[in-house]
Amino acid sequence: MLLGHPGNRPHHPPLPGHRCHAPGRACAQDAGGGLVCLSSKGTVLPPSAGSPLFREQAVSPTSLAWRKRFCGLQRSPAELLAVRTRDRKVPQRSHGQKDFVPDGSEEQAERLRRCREEHWQLLAEERVERLGSLVKAEWKPNEGLVELKSPAGKFWHTMGFTDHGKQCLLPEEALYLLECGSIQLFYRNLPLSIQEAYETLLSQSTVSLLQYQVFSHLKRLGYIVLRFHPSVVPSWYERQLNLDSHCKSSGKHHRKRRRSSSPRVLDKKQKALGDPLEAEETLEKASEGQREPSHQASDGSCLSGKSKESDTGIETGDSVQVPAEITQHSASPSQCQDKAGDSSNAAEESYDGALSSRWDFSRIIFPNMASDHPCTFLPQPDKRLLPENVAVQEVDATRWRQLINQKHEKLSQKEQEQRERESRYKNSINADKEVRHCSNWQEYKLLLKQRRQQRAWRRPAHLWDQAVTPLVKPDEVASSAAVLQQISVLQPSHILDGASWLQEDTKDMKIDFDVYQADAVATFKKNDPGKPYARMCVRRFDEQIPSLRAVKQLAYQSQDVPVVFALVDNGDVTFYSFKEFKLPVDVYH
């Protein structure tokens, strides 16, 4: 019975000769792990921190046992037999009901003493390994790596790497294996005890203690944990081209090829690389506007221009694309005016982001070829606007305009009848005399306003005659969906919005590990691990939660893999993540 203590119980003592190769729950937790992180979530601190708890561990029996063996002390056969036949069962976790308050009685003290003794016995159990099965490794402080001197065992499947022909391990991996009892770590020809290994291998330049705790926690549960390398993350562009699945699926036919599923929800601020793939994007995405950080066109014109752009796109290859073409195809009577020209050019500017602003669009004139403004003579355009080797002369567009069908259309009988029916209740706005009196848009609006005010319902002045009026008119409500539409003024934002240019100061938070699920062990390939299940960012539990900025930065670094924050609190690890979420619209009341 322990006074209200949850405990990090060490599990089965490992079988002699057993190696912690396959991460599994059965024997991977071992007294080695439980040794250093002592039962009551003991803090593992380097001795310099001066924690008395740790000093206790410093002279733990097991580390002594290791030392003894390395100094050549072998176990006698009788002792080995004793170890082998040792009781494998984990002692009972609790003896009776839990006591919450010390009551100073003898019984309680006796129970406590017995529990503690059991605990000590468990911890003090020696771990016996076959000398031959221990892989020898050497710590190289200059490189911060551990080099294997004898061939690696089964752990090689998921851990370690090859460097110049030699098998190496990262420090956290080596420390973990040391705790499992799979390797023997040497430094300057002397074996390192676990305590020494902690001190030497975990430092500023390698891995911190917190990160190691998360690493070993996850490894013990069976996950495959690798270090994070930002350069290996396939970018959005690569994923759009399905380059990443190409890398992955070399021969693996069970993996379905994804059809550019990622771009739809991604970053809208990507630099427009001007590649043809962008035209494949949905209209909706395009019309939300890609704001170029570097160009000067106004947002409004950009938006309208862009939606036009995606409409026409590559397939129709309309005249909007290149200025030089406009002089050739003069047939489209719509929007050849300067203003529209500017906007389409501004949009085009954003579209060919790479070739930005070579032309000064304020000085390039686009002639109005519409029927209301007969301009039939097109002067020769500026040579600089044209591609090389293209010579263009002045054009008299009269002949072209004649080819345009400007005749009145003759309606068929059916169409005429329809028109007649409609004319009974539909009125042309221009047929109204008062409307014809209005000489500009402002007057027209004033007329509309007057008419509205003549209607019966009188709206409260304090609401409607002010600078800021309500969003919805109570008498003009069509349906609840329409109301929702009218009051939605706040714009949604995506987690990756604006994240691409936040990358400067990544000193606060960075991703530490890639985590792969335990199920993937069988098919795991070290050289080509594939997409991780999650990425870990290790933090301390008593810190502030990351700001939105940090969350965005990490999400951007990690692209489509969720980022999980691993919080360490004295050896206990909890995991939290922030998921991107959009509340669905609930219309059907």
Place this chain on the structure above:
Amino acid sequence: MLNNHVLVRSPEDMEQLYSQGYFGKGILSRSRPEYSISDPLLVGKWRDAQINMPILTSKKYHCHVEWAKSLMQEQGLDDNLEDNTEQQVSSKLASSTEYVQEYVLVQEEESSFCHDEAANEQSNSIKKEKLVCRRNPFRIFEYLQLSLEEAFFLVYALGCLSIYYGEEPLTILELWKMFSDVQPSFRTTYMTYHYFRSKGWVPKVGLKYGTDFLLYRKGPPFYHASYSVMAELVNDDFKGSLRRPFSWKSLSGLNRTTTNVSKELILCYLIRPSDMTEKEMSSPECMKRIKVQELIVNRWVSSRERNEQDEL
């Protein structure tokens, strides 16, 4: 508007507001304004009689009489409750101009033992109970109290409420300013409220679970709240002085509470462009430029069974 609260007095309006959108809270009820002075036991007893007036016990009626008397004494009036003075009292008690006398049914016993307590009813052999109609000398009015965000939403987004301070109606800009003075973080909470309303969800106050709002899908009577929301306003570079800075400890505590009541915790960030001036913020039109980012806080348990791994 009274004492920095927005109150709705007319019963029809209260009914309409609550049933068509679940705005506000009755001050004498749990949520829906359904306070009635009827004694529930008596209502059950006289159910068959199909009465539509409140029923009181005689004891309760006497309480009302006492209260009315003490009120009149405070006001220095004659405390003799006759019919004509009742009229006076009532008009003093009621603050609205149209006052309708409320009639209640009081259950009184006809018996020769005048001062028996109700508990001795069973012991007495014959005691007839009858309902006597009397005027209620002390009416209790229930109002609907709207939170500042709800009130502003009704005025600004739906245009169907007018708020008077004193006798003067307030314009939208004045309301915006006044509410921001009363509640310093009004703008942030209002914008979040508006956003969730515009998605068709009903946000109610989240005081019970330590957050700003609870989101109900169609309204409280239909489903339990699905989400509980904390709102923050940040600048364009996604940093800002937070209303409620969380440490991981407090976040995990809040997450734990929220999970225990089967809700999900949403952090709602309102991103405003850094060039937004204070002047712009002084009008609700500033909302057009603000973006909303929602994040759900999710706890991942690493030691689940392998074949039950959740998708993160």
